[in-house]
Amino acid sequence: MSTTTPAPPVEPSERDRGLDPLVILRVLRKHWIAAVGVALAVTLAVAFYTLGQTRIYESSASIHFDPNPPRPLGGKVETIVEMGSGAVWDTREYYETQYQVIASMKVALDVVGDLGLHRDAAFLQNLPKGAPPRGGPVAQGVTEELAAEALRSRLKVDPVKNSRLALVRYQDADPDRAVRVLSAVVDTYVKQNIDDALNSTTNAADWLHDQLDKLKGDLETSERALHEYKESKNILSVAFDDKSNMLREQMVQLNTTLTTIQAKREEISARRAELAKVRAEDPGVLPASELLQSSLLQNLRAGYLEALRARNALAGAGKGTNHPEFQAASAKAEISRSALIDEVRNIQGALDRDLAAVKRQEAGLKGLFESAKKEALELNLLEIEYNRLRRTKDNNEKLFAMLLERTKETDITRVLRVNNIRVLDRPRMPRAPVKPNVLTNIGAGLALGILLGIAAAMGLGAADRTVKMPEDIERGLGTTFLGLIPEIEEPKAGKRNKRRHLQTTGTPELVVHDAPMSGIAEASRSIRTNLLFMAPDKPFRTLLVTSAGPAEGKTTIACCIAIVMAQAGKRVLLVDCDLRRPRVHRIFKQGTDEGLTSALLDGAPHPRIHESSVPNLSVLVAGPIPPNPAELLQSEKFRNLLERLRQDYDNVILDSSPVVAVTDATILSTLVDATVIVVRAFRTRRDLAHHALRSLTDVGATVAGVVLNAVNLHRHEYKYSYQYYYRREGYYAEPPNPTSANKQPPGDAGTHASA
Numbered sequence: 001m002s003t004t005t006p007a008p009p010v011e012p013s014e015r016d017r018g019l020d021p022l023v024i025l026r027v028l029r030k031h032w033i034a035a036v037g038v039a040l041a042v043t044l045a046v047a048f049y050t051l052g053q054t055r056i057y058e059s060s061a062s063i064h065f066d067p068n069p070p071r072p073l074g075g076k077v078e079t080i081v082e083m084g085s086g087a088v089w090d091t092r093e094y095y096e097t098q099y100q101v102i103a104s105m106k107v108a109l110d111v112v113g114d115l116g117l118h119r120d121a122a123f124l125q126n127l128p129k130g131a132p133p134r135g136g137p138v139a140q141g142v143t144e145e146l147a148a149e150a151l152r153s154r155l156k157v158d159p160v161k162n163s164r165l166a167l168v169r170y171q172d173a174d175p176d177r178a179v180r181v182l183s184a185v186v187d188t189y190v191k192q193n194i195d196d197a198l199n200s201t202t203n204a205a206d207w208l209h210d211q212l213d214k215l216k217g218d219l220e221t222s223e224r225a226l227h228e229y230k231e232s233k234n235i236l237s238v239a240f241d242d243k244s245n246m247l248r249e250q251m252v253q254l255n256t257t258l259t260t261i262q263a264k265r266e267e268i269s270a271r272r273a274e275l276a277k278v279r280a281e282d283p284g285v286l287p288a289s290e291l292l293q294s295s296l297l298q299n300l301r302a303g304y305l306e307a308l309r310a311r312n313a314l315a316g317a318g319k320g321t322n323h324p325e326f327q328a329a330s331a332k333a334e335i336s337r338s339a340l341i342d343e344v345r346n347i348q349g350a351l352d353r354d355l356a357a358v359k360r361q362e363a364g365l366k367g368l369f370e371s372a373k374k375e376a377l378e379l380n381l382l383e384i385e386y387n388r389l390r391r392t393k394d395n396n397e398k399l400f401a402m403l404l405e406r407t408k409e410t411d412i413t414r415v416l417r418v419n420n421i422r423v424l425d426r427p428r429m430p431r432a433p434v435k436p437n438v439l440t441n442i443g444a445g446l447a448l449g450i451l452l453g454i455a456a457a458m459g460l461g462a463a464d465r466t467v468k469m470p471e472d473i474e475r476g477l478g479t480t481f482l483g484l485i486p487e488i489e490e491p492k493a494g495k496r497n498k499r500r501h502l503q504t505t506g507t508p509e510l511v512v513h514d515a516p517m518s519g520i521a522e523a524s525r526s527i528r529t530n531l532l533f534m535a536p537d538k539p540f541r542t543l544l545v546t547s548a549g550p551a552e553g554k555t556t557i558a559c560c561i562a563i564v565m566a567q568a569g570k571r572v573l574l575v576d577c578d579l580r581r582p583r584v585h586r587i588f589k590q591g592t593d594e595g596l597t598s599a600l601l602d603g604a605p606h607p608r609i610h611e612s613s614v615p616n617l618s619v620l621v622a623g624p625i626p627p628n629p630a631e632l633l634q635s636e637k638f639r640n641l642l643e644r645l646r647q648d649y650d651n652v653i654l655d656s657s658p659v660v661a662v663t664d665a666t667i668l669s670t671l672v673d674a675t676v677i678v679v680r681a682f683r684t685r686r687d688l689a690h691h692a693l694r695s696l697t698d699v700g701a702t703v704a705g706v707v708l709n710a711v712n713l714h715r716h717e718y719k720y721s722y723q724y725y726y727r728r729e730g731y732y733a734e735p736p737n738p739t740s741a742n743k744q745p746p747g748d749a750g751t752h753a754s755a
Contacts, residue, residue: 024458031460035453042452046445047438054128056435058171059178061186062425065098065164095164098421099157102168102189108148108155110192111184118147123181126154128173155185165424175430182427194419208407215400222393229389243379251372258365265358272351275344297347300340307333465686467679473706477689480534480705482676483527485557486520487710509559509587513614516567519713524560527707528568531561531674534704542646542672543704544577544654546665548692552680553709555583558655561676566616570650573609575620577656577668579629582622584655588612595623600637607641618649629657634667642671659692669701676704681711 028035101107117123121133124142156169168186172178311329319326467473470481488508507514512521531540545558555578562574575596576584585592590610599607610619626632645652654672656665669675675696679689689706696703 024454027460028454028457031457034460035450035457037453038456039446039449039453042449043442043446046448047442050436050438050441050445053436054126054173055433056126056171056173057175057178057430057432058169058434059175059182059427059430060167060169060425061182061423061427062160063102063166063168063186063189064422064424065095065166066420066422095159095166099159099166101192102157102166102185103152103155105145105148105152107185107188107192108151109144110188111181112144112147112151114188115181115184117151117181118142118144122174123147123172123177124150126150126173129176131173151181151185155182170427171434179427179429186423186427190419190421190423193421197419205407208403212400212403212407215396215403219393219396219400222389222396226386226389226393229386244376244383247372247376247379251369251376254365254369254372258362258369261358261362261365265355265362268351268355268358272348272355275348275351297340297343300336300343304333304336304340307336466682467684467686467689467708468682470708472686473679473689473708477686477693477706479677479693479703480530482530482705482707483523484681484708484711485523485527485553485560487681487712488520488556507587509556510563510614512560512563512567520560521564524564525567527557527561528564531676531704534674540673540704541650542642542652542654542674544656544665544668544672544675545678546656546669546675546692547658547678547680548660548684548688549658550581550661552658552678552684554658554678555587555655557676557678557707557709558653559584559587562617562651562653563614565651565653566614569616571616571618571648572651572653573618573620573645573649574612574653574655575645576622577633577654577664579622579625579632579664580657580662582625584619585621588619588621590619590621592621592623595621596641597623597626597632599623599641600632600635601626603637606644620645630663630667633664639671659695660688666695666699666701669696669703670699672702674702674704677706678709679706680709683710 112118121127122129122131124147125133127133154171156171158167158169159165160167168182170178170182170185172181307329311326311333314323314326314329315321321327321330467477470484473479473481488511511518512524515521531543534540543561545554545561547554558574562572566572574584576582577596578584579597582592584590585595588610594608596607607620610621611617612619632638642652652672654668656668659665659677665675677689677692677696693703
């Protein structure tokens with residue numbers, strides 16, 4: 001009695017799971033030989049390559065950049081080339097420049113020339129000590145430039161972090177040569193550094209000497225020009241400011257005196273004008289200032305006024321003009337008037353003379369002032385030219401003094417050999433080679449080999465587009481998975497297998513009948529159960545079994561389905577509709593003289609049907625192969641025949657040609673209730689199966705599902721998922737029991753779960 005087996009868990013397909021670790025593990029388990037082979041090959045290749053490489057030794061030295069080198073001349077004496085303590089030392093560009101200088105072509109060329117490396121074949125070919133040089137042009141020597149390039153390719157300069165040190169490393173196949181070359185490199189660099197400084201100082205000193213001689217001549221010329229100018233202009237060694245002050249004081253005095261004279265002239269002119277107002281008929285009216293200044297004029301005026309009062313008194317006394325006293329008084333008054341008028345005229349004449357003298361004095365002072373002014377202007381012009389010549393002379397003198405001092409300092413500094421760069425650690429003899437690193441290289445090769453092996457396995461897995469698992473059918477093809485049929489293995493003659501094999505009658509297609517308790521029989525019953533559950537109200541009575549391509553086991557699956565349906569008590573007819581390469585007649589050991597084609601061609605109402613050794617199972621063989629199978633299957637006769645067979649039997653199973661190869665299956669799929677497609681595990685490609693499904697759905701056929709055939713349950717893909725469901729006693733059964741071979745296993749009508 002068969003037991004009900006639960007449906008196995010359905011896992012997502014490899015394509016849907018992408019880089020799922022389980023998928024990767026599955027692929028690696030499948031292609032582990034390729035992965036291990038690639039990993040081993042890569043590891044061995046790296047190991048042989050590493051062991052075959054020349055041993056490379058590395059010598060190193062450290063260089064110290066000193067920002068405070070010795071300064072014997074003191075800090076105030078500036079050198080031509082900055083040797084430390086300058087602003088440039090605070091920048092990283094200086095150190096980066098020095099690193100480049102160490103590995104420069106200039107240093108390399110000097111080292112090559114000093115050591116003759118361009119003629120050393122061992123150096124040029126980087127050979128270990130004692131190794132004979134290989135032949136070729138290199139063995140005869142190369143140019144110094146090529147040898148310098150080879151040296152630079154082996155030289156590296158690395159800064160020491162947070163310091164003013166640089167680590168210089170040189171790699172060579174000969175450790176002695178590595179020390180020798182590196183020593184020459186660092187010594188040449190240090191020497192070139194001080195030589196460059198000395199060369200710059202020497203060049204600067206030579207230039208300073210040239211400029212000093214030129215400035216000396218310019219200074220002498222300017223001094224001579226100044227002297228000649230003073231001599232030609234009669235300029236004494238008196239400061240121009242002093243002469244200007246003297247002229248300025250003189251002009252001030254002249255101006256003051258001139259102002260006084262002009263004031264005096266105005267005073268005299270005013271007095272002269274006032275005296276001109278005196279009337280001869282009445283000279284008694286005189287300016288008070290004149291009266292105050294001249295006592296004589298004051299007395300004459302007083303006498304004149306007295307005589308007038310006396311005459312007027314006589315006239316008042318009634319004495320007439322003819323009166324002797326009146327006439328005597330009038331004569332006296334006239335005399336007094338005449339005397340007064342004469343005195344006024346004398347004063348006027350004196351004022352005129354004083355005015356003329358003052359004017360002459362004023363004119364003289366003006367002349368002196370203009371002369372002083374002119375002399376002052378001329379002095380200004382002389383001072384401008386004098387200052388220009390003196391400024392030229394002073395500038396030349398300053399430049400000469402500065403260059404003279406700088407020249408003397410430079411002459412002293414170029415005698416000194418002060419260097420701000422020194423070798424801190426001399427090159428050391430390397431103890432062990434740095435290349436190749438055998439362990440590291442082999443480890444890296446192993447890691448690379450593992451990665452490439454995994455990639456190769458994944459590539460093989462990706463290249464394998466065959467249908468392998470049930471999930472490839474459900475998710476990859478998008479159709480129903482009806483079940484799987486394990487691979488039927490037959491024992492080889494003379495070879496003992498660890499597994500027990502099925503004991504059949506010699507026809508693998510009849511294994512379900514010969515071994516009804518085997519895993520294959522269980523799988524076939526699961527397919528039958530799935531077909532029944534797909535349409536419980538209207539079961540499929542006519543069923544087409546086909547495949548995408550040839551040799552996928554469609555005839556075997558058709559036989560298995562027909563047998564398990566017959567074992568369920570149904571009257572089943574197996575019709576061989578593969579009119580290209582029929583096989584049913586060989587399975588059931590029937591002839592091919594009469595069959596489906598002969599019935600269709602002869603028009604017989606009842607074809608010749610053979611009873612098989614399986615109870616309830618009848619067989620209609622293909623008969624003679626016609627020249628036009630597709631036209632024959634598409635004929636009305638075949639439709640009528642199929643309808644009669646459907647009425648006579650509970651189930652009619654049609655075995656047909658592959659879908660992709662010919663159109664027979666496509667035609668038959670439109671005449672049956674459902675179509676079962678068979679794919680062979682690890683052989684049928686997904687695209688081919690998809691093409692078959694597309695061909696059937698395009699014509700409106702009902703696809704019941706797909707059966708996965710010839711599954712090797714011992715493969716790692718099925719080891720933990722499906723082997724249990726078909727195990728029973730191992731899915732290989734005991735030898736068949738003749739008494740039970742014709743019996744139907746109890747309870748197998750619909751109790752088996754889908755695989």
